[in-house]
Amino acid sequence: MDLHMGRIAKVQEMMRSTAYDALLLGPTPNMFYFTALQTSPDERLQLLIIPAEGSPVALLPEMYLEKARSVLGELFRIESWSDETDPFKLAEAHISAIKGKCLAVDNTIRADHLISMMKVLPAAKFDSAGPLTEVLRARKDEEEIRLLHEAAKMADAVMARVQGQVKPGLRERDLVAIIEAEYKKVADDLSFKPIVASGPNAAQPHHSPGDRLLEAGDFVIIDCGAIHKGYCSDITRTFCLGRATDQMKDVYRAVKEANAAAFRALETNSSLSGAELDAVARRVISDAGYGPNFIHRLGHGIGLEVHEAPYLVEGNDLPLHQGAAFTIEPGIYLSGQFGVRIEDVAVITEDGPRFLTAFSRDLVEL
Amino acid sequence: MDLHMGRIAKVQEMMRSTAYDALLLGPTPNMFYFTALQTSPDERLQLLIIPAEGSPVALLPEMYLEKARSVLGELFRIESWSDETDPFKLAEAHISAIKGKCLAVDNTIRADHLISMMKVLPAAKFDSAGPLTEVLRARKDEEEIRLLHEAAKMADAVMARVQGQVKPGLRERDLVAIIEAEYKKVADDLSFKPIVASGPNAAQPHHSPGDRLLEAGDFVIIDCGAIHKGYCSDITRTFCLGRATDQMKDVYRAVKEANAAAFRALETNSSLSGAELDAVARRVISDAGYGPNFIHRLGHGIGLEVHEAPYLVEGNDLPLHQGAAFTIEPGIYLSGQFGVRIEDVAVITEDGPRFLTAFSRDLVEL
Numbered sequence: 001m002d003l004h005m006g007r008i009a010k011v012q013e014m015m016r017s018t019a020y021d022a023l024l025l026g027p028t029p030n031m032f033y034f035t036a037l038q039t040s041p042d043e044r045l046q047l048l049i050i051p052a053e054g055s056p057v058a059l060l061p062e063m064y065l066e067k068a069r070s071v072l073g074e075l076f077r078i079e080s081w082s083d084e085t086d087p088f089k090l091a092e093a094h095i096s097a098i099k100g101k102c103l104a105v106d107n108t109i110r111a112d113h114l115i116s117m118m119k120v121l122p123a124a125k126f127d128s129a130g131p132l133t134e135v136l137r138a139r140k141d142e143e144e145i146r147l148l149h150e151a152a153k154m155a156d157a158v159m160a161r162v163q164g165q166v167k168p169g170l171r172e173r174d175l176v177a178i179i180e181a182e183y184k185k186v187a188d189d190l191s192f193k194p195i196v197a198s199g200p201n202a203a204q205p206h207h208s209p210g211d212r213l214l215e216a217g218d219f220v221i222i223d224c225g226a227i228h229k230g231y232c233s234d235i236t237r238t239f240c241l242g243r244a245t246d247q248m249k250d251v252y253r254a255v256k257e258a259n260a261a262a263f264r265a266l267e268t269n270s271s272l273s274g275a276e277l278d279a280v281a282r283r284v285i286s287d288a289g290y291g292p293n294f295i296h297r298l299g300h301g302i303g304l305e306v307h308e309a310p311y312l313v314e315g316n317d318l319p320l321h322q323g324a325a326f327t328i329e330p331g332i333y334l335s336g337q338f339g340v341r342i343e344d345v346a347v348i349t350e351d352g353p354r355f356l357t358a359f360s361r362d363l364v365e366l
Numbered sequence: 367m368d369l370h371m372g373r374i375a376k377v378q379e380m381m382r383s384t385a386y387d388a389l390l391l392g393p394t395p396n397m398f399y400f401t402a403l404q405t406s407p408d409e410r411l412q413l414l415i416i417p418a419e420g421s422p423v424a425l426l427p428e429m430y431l432e433k434a435r436s437v438l439g440e441l442f443r444i445e446s447w448s449d450e451t452d453p454f455k456l457a458e459a460h461i462s463a464i465k466g467k468c469l470a471v472d473n474t475i476r477a478d479h480l481i482s483m484m485k486v487l488p489a490a491k492f493d494s495a496g497p498l499t500e501v502l503r504a505r506k507d508e509e510e511i512r513l514l515h516e517a518a519k520m521a522d523a524v525m526a527r528v529q530g531q532v533k534p535g536l537r538e539r540d541l542v543a544i545i546e547a548e549y550k551k552v553a554d555d556l557s558f559k560p561i562v563a564s565g566p567n568a569a570q571p572h573h574s575p576g577d578r579l580l581e582a583g584d585f586v587i588i589d590c591g592a593i594h595k596g597y598c599s600d601i602t603r604t605f606c607l608g609r610a611t612d613q614m615k616d617v618y619r620a621v622k623e624a625n626a627a628a629f630r631a632l633e634t635n636s637s638l639s640g641a642e643l644d645a646v647a648r649r650v651i652s653d654a655g656y657g658p659n660f661i662h663r664l665g666h667g668i669g670l671e672v673h674e675a676p677y678l679v680e681g682n683d684l685p686l687h688q689g690a691a692f693t694i695e696p697g698i699y700l701s702g703q704f705g706v707r708i709e710d711v712a713v714i715t716e717d718g719p720r721f722l723t724a725f726s727r728d729l730v731e732l
Contacts, residue, residue, distance in 0.1 A: 035624065038574060039572065040558070040559070040572055043473075043673050050453075061662075062661050063570065063571040063662055063677065064570075064572060064659060066569070066570050066701065067570060067572075067573075081680050082662075083662050083663035083680075084663075084679060084681060086678035086681075093587050093668050099539060105477050105478075105481065106477065107409075107476060107477060107478035108476050108477065108478070109476075109477045110473060110474050110475075110476045110477065111471050111472065111474065111476065111477055111479070111480040111494075112471075112473035112494050112496065113477070114477040114481075115471065115480075115492065115494050116482060122659075126481065128478050128482075130475075130478065169444065177550060180550070181550075182549075184543060184546070184547075193406070203432070204429065204430075204432050205429040205431050206406055206430060206433075207407065207433075208433075210402060218595070221717050243497070295428050295429060295448065296427075296428070296429055296448075296449050297449035298452075307408050307409050309651075312448075313449050313450060314450035315450060315452075335432065357532070360587060
């Protein structure tokens with residue numbers, strides 16, 4: 001409980017030193033971060049109001065009242081609403097009682113809830129809560145890093161089990177089912193629907209796995225991760241079914257070297273910006289002649305969400321820092337032919353950068 | 367393709383006869399409804415702009431370009447953006463070219479995307495797209511009803527398989543894993559994380575399944591559903607482990623009768639409003655003496671989302687109509703003791719109401 005009280009106190013302090021008067025959270029990872037409460041998000045309003053000064057209030061559907069009392073009891077005043085009543089009137093009453101009108105809105109609440117709040121509070125100014133929540137969540141403490149590491153070890157273990165089951169004749173969707181079953185054995189859940197992209201499909205970074213049969217000569221990209229006590233992992237490996245051609249080996253080598261070069265750059269200077277780190281990996285791939293084929297950013301932060309701050313992308317000039325956890329995932333995509341991506345989770349500790357995922361990055365011909 | 371062109375033409379016609387100048391869709395079930403495109407939603411902007419007059423435009427991350435071309439090719443002009451560029455500038459250029467400034471926003475896009483659009487388009491008026499999209503999607507055509515029925519039959523089949531596996535000594539979370547594995551065998555996916563609530567936990571309608579061991583004398587609520595080709599099902603049954611007490615039988619009887627009474631009321635008049643139908647079931651439960659223990663609405667629409675319009679709840683005075691698909695799910699919750707819920711999916715056809723889920727509603731003592 002102290003952990004969550006501390007986080008709430010910290011965000012209140014941040015609000016007082018900025019222009020925000022209250023933080024409005026929905027049933028998102030932010031709710032879990034600040035309170036440990038987990039509910040099922042749906043069309044019903046679930047709203048935590050944390051004012052810059054004073055006591056927080058939780059407005060929740062009646063069906064969550066018992067649970068909310070046991071989890072939030074000491075942190076929040078709880079008000080529940082029943083399905084027959086309009087929760088936005090309740091929200092209006094509570095929010096308009098707050099001094100000041102600048103409201104920081106949880107990034108991933110539903111747009112219709114935000115629009116309804118804007119209607120009942122026409123004088124308020126609604127802005128993104130990112131500058132508050134992202135800054136706090138991007139500095140993982142020791143316990144969070146431990147949980148991220150546990151989640152990463154689960155991803156390593158599943159990748160090892162799956163490697164032995166990648167075979168010609170399987171459909172991509174069959175391999176997805178295998179991956180899902182392996183995660184169910186070791187993790188609380190998967191951090192996202194696994195990507196299995198084979199042959200020419202691997203040239204699409206976010207391919208939706210389908211009925212294509214794996215065949216000899218394919219690169220098979222497998223991208224997946226665990227959730228462990230709320231914390232995510234995310235790993236990608238690219239296996240070759242049978243023998244890789246010289247071109248495939250050349251591409252694989254460039255991606256592997258880009259991944260390694262980014263990590264080495266952090267070892268030298270772990271205060272590089274996200275943009276600088278992206279540039280390090282991009283240079284390796286450009287020098288190998290595949291610059292235009294690396295069609296996404298180098299990586300994304302990871303924690304309670306599988307994508308969160310900091311992003312490793314041109315334009316993000318903020319320095320990385322101790323407690324930052326993120327993926328390093330260079331890729332090369334040759335349209336109509338094949339693709340390769342190698343993704344790991346890294347974290348910056350007081351002793352420098354550390355890979356949390358450790359599965360071999362060498363080219364494997366199955 | 368004609369199906370989607372028709373839906374786009376219809377919503378454009380609706381916009382022209384109302385005050386909306388454009389519909390803004392994100393990577394939500396609405397995107398699938400209007401285009402058949404399915405992507406992974408994340409923090410990257412994915413925006414379909416359907417103006418009241420003229421051609422629709424899709425703004426998508428570069429990584430979806432190949433897929434978007436194959437799915438949207440004839441419906442949308444496609445513009446892609448790379449991770450290094452600001453997609454909201456692109457959105458601003460396209461939206462400000464539209465005549466008129468009243469924009470209908472997809473209900474479930476992320477609040478931060480809406481806030482960013484508001485910043486680049488300060489003169490525009492953003493409103494909920496619900497009045498457009500909900501009205502269209504609430505009238506299921508024959509093919510949609512066929513898919514809903516397929517999804518419902520999968521839920522029936524899984525419930526039958528699961529009934530044989532409910533045993534004392536299992537943890538709630540073990541039963542969740544069993545249910546998930548059964549759905550993986552028959553369906554594309556689950557429509558939501560299954561609820562298994564046993565003993566006193568069953569008194570919480572949205573209980574999160576945990577480590578509690580099922581034991582003799584428990585009511586066990588099982589609430590789950592399939593996704594089949596995008597369409598959802600949702601069924602709840604309450605089994606008794608061992609012998610039910612007289613009070614448990616009394617509560618079960620009231621819930622079962624409330625479920626049946628709602629269906630009979632529709633047979634008499636399938637133009638009842640959502641509020642009227644809710645009242646029919648509520649009266650049965652009140653007459654049995656449990657009025658205050660039925661702490662949620664009677665049901666929700668179902669289709670591409672597991673919760674969508676129409677809602678069966680006090681205050682919804684719109685009449686139900688042909689093509690409406692929704693759950694009927696009365697429940698009684700006795701805090702600290704037990705709970706019972708019986709949920710089915712119903713649809714109104716030209717021949718009147720029809721249950722799509724058909725699993726026995728009789729009390730089963732396992």
